[in-house]
Amino acid sequence: MSTATGPAERRGPAGALLQFVHRRRRGAELYLLVLSLAVGIGAYAAVGLGAQGRVPADIYSYGGWLALLIVAAHVVVRWKAAYADPILLPIVAALNGLGLAMIHRIDLGMKVRNPDYSALAPSQLIWMTLGVGLFITVLVLLRDHRRLQAFTYTSGFAALLLLVMPLVPGIGRNIRGARIWIHLGPLSFQPGEVAKVLLVIAFAGYLVLYRDALALAGRRFLFVDLPRGRDLGPILVMWLISLGILVFQNDLGSSLLFFGMFLVMLYVATERPGWLIVGGAMFMIGAYLGYLVIGHVQTRVDAWLHPFPVTTGTYQIVQGMFGMAWGGLTGRGLGLGSPQSTPIASSDFILPALGEELGLTGVLAIILLYGLLVERALRTALICRDNFGKLVATGLGVVFALQVFVVIGGVTKLIPLTGLTTPFLSQGGSSLVANWVIIALLLRISDQARRPPPEFVDTGSDLDSTQVVMMR
């Protein structure tokens, strides 16, 4: 029997090469976090040097505050989720720091053009603080992600409620053709971002319960096994309603995201690739119909196919392209390019702004960071021992992957532009906070997954007595 009391090492019999060693890896995380802080604070200093010729005066307080937030997060992870994945937090910290530095740089550029411009970086820092705060709260309060299964239907309804809120007159606002914002006093908030997380939890909870029924029972229809109406019905209704709301709100990027997320989770839960094929076909038809009917979609597709000659509709994407081309391989240098020439560079076009000043090198690095993020989430899903955790981690990971693909693809003219935000980089409070919560969830699930299985403590050889199981 095992006598080990130490946390990490489990020595099996000699020659047991296949034994998985459960390490906490918090030291590795700390090391990577130092690098991430160096990126975040270094970028801020470089922006000041490049744009104004001197390191910003508040570098110490800014750096101190960032370090405080990150260290607080790290301490809480050590305390509450000791076995969690060590790479997620550093990636997110680096991206967030980089985003802050670039938003600050764009602020500087815009201020030169227009002295009345109000800076966006300070509010982004506040939102980051809130995000880290929520991150800590989730990690502390939620000790087992399986508790969320109980909230399946609640999350679903809450999500729908949040999606409908911007349509309510009075608090909903129509910005740039999309009705996805609500204004509570001075604060503006995108409920769709929170709804995204809630829907993943809702779908996962439902699918875990009904996955066998969905996969096995059902009728055959044209070579495809369709599940029974009573199994698929509720979830289909939930999905259609959310899609309908999105289409009415003209937020087509999000509806694409939700559609993909639903399909993927269904595929993973039932292990039937048929869902993807059918879903893919539905998407193509829907997209084509959307192109024919909705003017907004037509403008976006036209701008994607024919950006030149420049018109008001194509101006933004063209400026983004010019910016990235101007960056070339190594970029112009932080503070030395002209990213503020692209309209709404702080949020929609933050990536071309980074591309302009950090070059192709920087862009590839950022894409790789996102890729790593998705990989860690999917890896967590693979090693997670319970189906609910698997589904939630997959759902969150794929949502990230889809969102990053749609956003970066849109601003680099791979696909038409949508209104989605770039996670952790874009200026935007709701998105940032929601994404920090997603990371907290992922860390919670990965902690559970990487934790060594509960040890059995042998108190005696009495086979009938109650066995004491020691959990760490």
Next chain:
Amino acid sequence: MNRPIRNLAVACMVLFLALMANATFLQFFEADSLNSLSKHDENTRVKEAAFSEPRGQIIVDGKAVARSKKSDDRFKYQRVYPFGAEYAQLAGYFSRTRLGGLEASQNKVLTGDAPGLFVNRVLDLLGNQPPQGGNVVLTINAKAQKAAYDGLKALGNNTQGAVVAIEPSTGRILAMVSSPTFDPNRLATHDVTKSDSIYKRLLDDKLNPLNNRAIEERLPPGSTFKLITASAALSSGKYTPNSLVPGGSVLNLPQTSHDLTNENHSSCGGGQITLTRALEVSCNVAFGTVGLRLGADALRTQAEKFGFNAHSYFHDLDDPLTSQVQSQFPSNVDAPQTALSAIGQASVTATPLQMAMVAAGIANNGRVMLPYLVNEIRSADLDVIKPIAPKVFNPEAISPSVARQLTDMMVSVVDNGTASSARIPGVKVAGKTGTAQSLPNRPPYAWFVSFAPSVNAKVAVAVLVQDAGVDRNAISGNGLAAPIAKAVMEAVLNQ
């Protein structure tokens, strides 16, 4: 559930690879095209960056006609044009919001971004120096340019016209002036509102001072086109310089009731005159007849050998604000129009550059060279990075023997004919005048093409005076255009 998750992981990897490939395409492969001002002059980043860096010089005969001077304001450098209006259409202009001329078409060299200057940029980077621009050396002959500019200016500031001089053996452009012109220094001011209002005023000016008439204006070449008709005639084998052609005062045009008459409604000297004599006095009747006998197709083929109807053979001034025009010989031509085309009227149009190419081709034994303006590209330290080699446009537009015969005919036009104002003592000058009719209520266009010396020519010139504000009766190729050509040729020959 692990298998689908693994499949998804692969799918996500494919998505991210697509993103990286696309980013590479945009920032590496397409970057040059997007950063090029000639393709995208709306790219403000490139323009503003160019404005704050030490820009390379545009050099003619060792002197800068465009250079950057240090300035005290936030843009650090001020673009200066020491010769002002003389090189306006060539060097162009460089203001905060727009570029024209060579400033635009050679922008990559001048900012130091051109591939050939990469090593220099790296050295600058390592040596902690701001990136220097490369220098552009032109083919222009400074004295010839000055002669051309002064010549047009003497006719009046509002004169509409152009002069192009080419070195026949290489195609180098020795002079290119367009009038009316403007002072690029005024456009280069750092004050954007002022620069914009000056530009707007130039745009609105009915006389189009921003136009480079040498390449952007095409008009009927009139009697100068007879050189092409004569080339076709001599090349066909049906004519020699001594062949007899009708020299009366009237030619009945077939299929119409109109008649073709000579310039001053007089006879060319008799019932039958030699082809040479017809060229000397610029006989419309004679050449109309010749044109009818040769046929429109023969005329067109000959014209195309010299560059008519060609898409574009001159690229050094390509920028979005310049619209070069094509010299044209029309396709569907009936008989009366053939006769008119043979004397350079009807729908035949030519740019001054094209007519200079015709003269240069004849001067160069029938071999037409491609005209070019940029002679060399040099680094900031004036090391030659890229010399430009002459290229051939048409190796034999006319055979060397036809070229010799035509040259002799052109010499006698100067010595015995209408081009007396082009005579240079001690030099055999070959020339041809032209007075092209436009509309009844507009004055005719005065043309003159020539080259000198007649053997081993050093310079071929075409001069167009579109409107000099003089009386209709005082307009003639010989009176207005030839003296300018003479001054340009002398400037080149006396060096």
